[in-house]
Amino acid sequence: MDIFNLITEYKEKNVPLIAVTAVKKEGAGPVEVGKKMICLENGQNIGTVGGGAIEYYAQKKAKELLKSKTSLLETYLLDEGKIISEGKTLPMVCGGKVTLFYEYIGPKATIYIFGGGHVGQALVNVLKTMNYHVTVIDERKEIIDQFKKADVLVNEPFVQFIEKGTIRDGDYIIVCTPSHKYDYHVINKILELKIKPKYLGMLCSPDKIKAYLKSTYQFFGKDIDLSFFYSPIGLDIGGMTPEEIAISISAEILALTYGKEGHKHMREILNGQDCYW
Template sequence: MDSLFEKIYHTRQQGQDMVLVTAIEKEGEGPVEVGKKMLVYEDGTSFGTVGGGALELFAQKKAQELFKTRRPVTEKYVLEQGKVVENAKTLPMICGGSVTFFYDFIGVKNHVHLFGAGHVGQALANVLKPLNFHITVIDDRPVILETFAHADHKVLGPFIEHIDKGGVKPGHYVVVCTPSHRYDYHVLNRLLESKIDVGYMGMLCSPSKLKDYLAKTRDTFGQDINLSGFYSPIGLDIGGGSPEEIAISIAAELLAVHHGRTTIRHMRELLDADDRYW
């Protein structure tokens, strides 16, 4: 059987989020030992234990809340029904002691979903793979998907089905480069309908196609639809139009968004005025 830390490693390799629950303090009686750990997954299943029984069941439910907030939290529990302690939650137990749990959300920080396994998608995967991105590629063409390299996870089927099944999580990055603008619209509209707070949403298209998409989107969702996290035409203006050059421009934009860069400059422009040589 895997150890808990091996389980964490394998879960991250699969691109899945998890919550690590650790007992960090105990006072008086109780079913838990300090240092005990438990992994909780989004579907409610768990690995390891922090004491079992009602306390562990409560911890599992609390851990599941972190899949929405994606923030660590520390909570103290009094294990005696009716007893009130400041800054602690009282559980319906009779042990009489107290325990403090630390809940740590462990997510795949750089998870990118490539909707479309064509030339640009493949070139982008080649660029992103060494940059510690977990890459999921979605396509409905089995032959194209089978030959796709550098994907951590391949999804064969309708594009929007991946969204409907919960494949895209808050904070994930999305690149839309399907073989049809109709599919592009379907994917983007489904993401807007789902209200998933993705970290980046980009679409490969021309300015004229973008204009058409924006008109349709505002007709559907209203003129005040917030598209501040939408990037299209996708990528930075570095010149070049080959799939490989487009991929580099998209990867550069993804990294800029990831690192919170709103203004892109040449590094030499950061030199002090006295040090500028041009």
């Protein structure tokens, strides 16, 4: 088993993982520097960092880091009778000290773009300069055939793709189909299936979003959770070309990815009045 080849294989398949590596050791312990283990979202663990309590703890920590998509360097004292000022004491009797590096390997986020028109293409041109995995869905074969740079291209009806269950909670969704009708179908299906994306953005005008929200509250009820819904989409930075809109949307996604607040979102501006959130 070549663990480095496995990491490359999973990365190509857009499977996020944590690679755990023993980077430092002092005194006695069951792990040697350089030992490596990879941990997947499905609970599978491949390789070893020594077994016992340290490996059990490392697997538990890796699950947490997979959710937050972050890396970590942490030191462990393998002596349950002692305490260290920096790091964690584990229930072992070896007496040594081991430092593990948890490396998150995977995209910052998985993004689905419904609609491969001018804005969709401009978006991919921007997003693929960063570590995002992008899937574009469009019912028009001629659009998919000429599309460039996306990780995955899907030529099928929008709602049919959603019903396959590919989109997971925490993913990012951008809706810019060629028709208001299709836009509504996509968003309504997401709400109907109770998918909880990190971001669901729709390209639209203020009048369009007012009409959509009115019908949505009538159909799903006033208690429907739209906290993840951003429309009009993007940050308020100006510009109306596809490229400028793409930068506005990408900036909004970056702000959410990194948990940055205080930016002026377009969804907060409807003819100078607060929106419905």
